[in-house]
Amino acid sequence: MITGAAGFLGSHLCDRFIREDYHVIAMDNLITGDLRNIEHLFKLENFEFFHHDVSKFIHVAGHLDYILHFASPASPIDYLKIPIQTLKVGALGTHNCLGLAKEKKARILVASTSEVYGDPLVHPQTEEYWGNVNPVGPRGVYDEAKRFMESITMAYHTYHNVETRIIRIFNTYGPRMRLNDGRALPAFIGQALRGEDLTVFGDGSQTRSFCYVDDLVEGIYRLLMSDYAQPVNIGNPNEISLKDFAEEVLKLTGSSVKISYKPLPVDDPKQRRPDITKAKSLLGWEPTVDRAEGLKRTYEYFKSLPKEEWSRQPKEFKK
Helix, strand or coil: CEECCCCHHHHHHHHHHHHCCCCEEEEECCCCCCHHHCHHHCCCCCEEEEECCCCCCCCCCCCCCEEEECCCCCCHHHHCCCHHHHHHHHHHHHHHHHHHHHHHCCEEEEEEEHHHHECCCCCCECCCCCCECCCCCCCHHHHHHHHHHHHHHHHHHHHHCCCEEEEEECCEECCCCCCCCCCHHHHHHHHHHHCCCEEEECCCCCEEECEEHHHHHHHHHHHHCCCCCCCEEECCCCEEEHHHHHHHHHHHHCCCCCEEEECCCCCCCCCCCECCHHHHHHHCCCCCCCHHHHHHHHHHHHHHCCHHHHCCCCCCCCC
16 A cells, blocks of 8 residues: 555555556545546556545555555645644554554555754764754644654554554655645756746755655665665765756756745755665665756656646645
8 A cells, every 4th residue: 555646756656566566555635646647557457546635544455565655745835835734644644554554464664754854963864863853943844744753653663563664765856746846856947947047045055965766766665675674764865056956957958047046945954965875785775867867857757748737836725
């Protein structure tokens, strides 16, 4: 079972497990997900979809081997608009998934994030770093939801002997991202496609490390199949400043627009780079798609979308 299955990462995970010949139960309440990401799977006998909010009780008939909990708003534009739902899916949703794993004697992998490190005082970030998070700042609803997710997952592992895995995902990109989701890469490409100046916050010196989605999915799969229960960073350690990244996007798109600078959002991390020593040693994993190739694939995907998608506004959410 994959929660958040109609989202960016969830849909790619559905594809991967179908290729591995699993029967996939996909679950999503579609608050940020899009059925178009998985509609190509609907005709398959070994794929089924449940429109359900995992913050409410989950019932699945029959046997389950694995649960991958990826249900959560993941971009600032979403979780700043729906902060309570974000907290609920990290807390209640994770609790429900863990309860299901316990009942079914299934192994569960939960999707945590590099945001548990907050605005880090340690660089690069190792799994042993506890983070520098503002629990009452605007980003706290996402950061603390994921930190609670890790805590309750380890509690179920320790006290109920549930087989658990925790992945800390760093910035990931690729096809099926939403152009309007507020993250740097789709925002830059969307602005370039529309002929708008690229918006960089602060002076652009803050750094990010971008991992192509195929590499991330391989890391997730290997972690799920491993016997390691502690958190593992999965991401690309190739770090770049957002100013330099914006210039890369301009070069890729051939756009003649400029870079405009706006004030830095509250609690925006100044550095982000994973230490992937554990992933290398425990999983034999490291990224293989370099940023130039990944950006090219992603740009081609966005460029192929209908032009009305280029300027589509983010959906409005019920409070």
